[in-house]
Amino acid sequence: MIKIIMHGCNGRMGQVISGMIAEDPELEMAAGIDPRDDGHNPYPVFPDISLCDVEADCLIDFSTASVVDRMLDYCAEHKLPCVLCTTGLSQAQADKAAEVSRSTAVLKSANMSLGINLLLKLLKNAAEVLAPAGFDVEVLEKHHNLKLDAPSGTALALADSVNEQLGGDYEYVFDRSVRREQRPKKEIGISAVRGGTIVGEHDVIFAGTDEVVTFSHTAYSKAVFGRGAVQAAKFLAGRPAGMYSMSDVIEAVLNV
Secondary structure, three states: OEEEEEEOOOOHHHHHHHHHHHOOOOEEEEEEEOOOOOOOOOOOEEOOHHHOOOOOOEEEEOOOHHHHHHHHHHHHHHOOOEEEOOOOOOHHHHHHHHHHOOOOEEEEOOOOOHHHHHHHHHHHHHHHHHHHHOOEEEEEEEEOOOOOOOOOHHHHHHHHHHHHHOOOOOEEEOOOOOOOOOOOOOEEEEEEEEOOOOOEEEEEEEEEOOEEEEEEEEEOOOHHHHHHHHHHHHHHOOOOOEEEOHHHHHHHHHHO
8 A cells, every 4th residue: 555645635637536545446645745735535644744654655745836945855854755746946946856755756737737748748749840941930939817927847747858859959949029030949938828617628739831730738637637646646656765756657558
């Protein structure tokens, strides 16, 4: 039985994942961490990670960037593997996660869905062919009106996948309203839409002369991300220290 601490247990994703863990015979909810708690959870809930005294095999984090540093400190101190799903992290926090991975296993992903992680690989192939042929690259993402960060971590990951394949030479442009000039070739425009209850939509557009190639991914429920996080926790528990990704999870599943 793999025991899980859910960091951000009373958030939308925290509740989705808690429900999945309750139905999984391989997993058990050891504790939750959340400053908001009304006592409805069937497991102990602590308002801050530093107060948690429950042993576990892995932590799943779906919280906010403001509490990620304390969570990483806790995981490093307790050698607790961590599935880091919170987006909107600063570069300093990303660097800290890499540092913590020297003492325990850390899996960091901007998006936990299988489809998105497959798309990251497909984009590299597309960029290698289309960019040299003069295609412009644009990323458009849409999310619900409660999402705090923009653009989404997934949109940035998609842009990074393209840019890495192209040697890192492309500039990211988030706002063209302050410029009046022709679009440079080596840029990736990234646009964000916030409205309603959109779970998550991402389009990567390769626009060439007289033709457009678009890669699209749509999430219809948060269960998509929850299933990925649960699978990642199963993969990470018991792993040696190091930085892991959803690609590692996918490869492990395919090799079973």
